[in-house]
Amino acid sequence: MTMRVLSGIQPTGRFHWGNYFGAIRQYIELQHQTPNAFYFIANLHALTTVRDREELAQNTLDAAIDLLALGLDPQRATLFVQSDVPEVSELCWLLLTGTPMGLLERCHAYKDKKERGLPADAGLFTYPVLMAADILAYDSEVVPVGDDQVQHLEVTRDLAASFNHHFGQTFVLPKAKVMPAAARVPGTDGAKMSKSYGNTLEVFEDPKSLRKKIMRIVTDSRPMEEPKDPDSDHLFQLYSLFASDGDRESMAALYRRGGFGYGEIKKALADVAVDYFAAARTRREELAGQPERVRQILADGAARARAKAAEVLDRARRACGLVY
Numbered sequence: 465m466t467m468r469v470l471s472g473i474q475p476t477g478r479f480h481w482g483n484y485f486g487a488i489r490q491y492i493e494l495q496h497q498t499p500n501a502f503y504f505i506a507n508l509h510a511l512t513t514v515r516d517r518e519e520l521a522q523n524t525l526d527a528a529i530d531l532l533a534l535g536l537d538p539q540r541a542t543l544f545v546q547s548d549v550p551e552v553s554e555l556c557w558l559l560l561t562g563t564p565m566g567l568l569e570r571c572h573a574y575k576d577k578k579e580r581g582l583p584a585d586a587g588l589f590t591y592p593v594l595m596a597a598d599i600l601a602y603d604s605e606v607v608p609v610g611d612d613q614v615q616h617l618e619v620t621r622d623l624a625a626s627f628n629h630h631f632g633q634t635f636v637l638p639k640a641k642v643m644p645a646a647a648r649v650p651g652t653d654g655a656k657m658s659k660s661y662g663n664t665l666e667v668f669e670d671p672k673s674l675r676k677k678i679m680r681i682v683t684d685s686r687p688m689e690e691p692k693d694p695d696s697d698h699l700f701q702l703y704s705l706f707a708s709d710g711d712r713e714s715m716a717a718l719y720r721r722g723g724f725g726y727g728e729i730k731k732a733l734a735d736v737a738v739d740y741f742a743a744a745r746t747r748r749e750e751l752a753g754q755p756e757r758v759r760q761i762l763a764d765g766a767a768r769a770r771a772k773a774a775e776v777l778d779r780a781r782r783a784c785g786l787v788y
């Protein structure tokens with residue numbers, strides 16, 4: 465299969481279990497199915513929220529190190545930083561000139577902020593167009609994303625189709641590959657794990673502080689003897705992310721039988737989670753000591769990505785009369 469796969473992830477903080485099981489793991493699996501997987505660190509998008517120079521720069525490098533440590537293989541997939549491909553920003557302008565205001569007014573990030581009476585800037589408003597440029601710049605066919613990004617994929621298809629209609633066939637229409645809602649990882653309070661809710665467990669959190677956080681996971685206060693339904697319990701859902709089928713089944717049986725304390729399960733969760741990421745943690749330590757090697761991987765990735773983006777941008781420039 466040679467389908468062109470692309471996805472981006474924002475460097476807005478350290479990756480948590482939701483990011484790993486909901487997104488990063490799929491990126492890594494897909495790199496084995498196609499030689500054309502492009503993954504980038506969306507620092508231009510992060511600039512709409514991270515307004516601190518050191519923080520953004522550090523987050524960007526950390527995101528690259530994390531992805532590599534987790535198994536993203538730069539020999540198979542192309543890993544780069546969004547802003548290292550300036551063609552995308554130019555393409556964004558070409559798309560913006562034909563973007564109806566109403567289309568962006570309906571997009572949820574902007575709409576939610578406005579409904580809450582918060583001030584929004586043009587960066588947030590036009591965020592989906594930059595995302596469309598990211599996708600269209602590489603003739604991407606398949607875009608693995610969470611269900612919160614499906615709307616942005618629809619905007620991308622709309623903008624591409626309308627450009628093609630107006631100026632002639634230029635862009636490939638991409639398809640979203642939506643990660644199933646079942647893959648939604650709960651946080652320590654049982655709500656969806658998210659940086660914005662402060663309920664995250666980080667992939668590379670130091671094991672000691674991770675254990676502490678796990679011990680504080682909110683559980684219900686029913687008596688120990690009572691049998692419980694494992695599937696509706698977020699502690700069980702978290703455990704299931706890491707456990708083998710056999711261990712998951714024995715844990716489920718324990719829930720149904722009752723008579724256990726949540727403390728034991730939390731301890732089992734901490735053990736299995738620390739173990740699961742142990743090899744990646746070692747690789748991360750090595751990579752963190754070699755920032756130049758990581759920068760070189762990103763530079764090589766950007767060179768490959770730019771070659772493709774330049775080809776698509778040239779097509780788009782010609783199509784709309786910028787080549788005279």
Ligand code: ADP
Pocket residue numbers: 473474476481482483484485486487609610611612647648649650656657658659660
């Ligand atoms: P956050 O909500 O913490 O800010 P992002 O919105 O930056 O996370 O998400 C980055 C990627 O991780 C997206 O593809 C998103 O779908 C996925 N993701 C984030 N949180 C979860 C979760 N709790 N469960 C599954 N996937 C998630």
Ligand code: TRP
Pocket residue numbers: 470471472473474506509594595598599607608609613
């Ligand atoms: N908006 C995406 C998110 O917050 C990140 C992103 C930016 C992206 N550009 C993209 C994802 C292009 C897929 C394709 O998760």
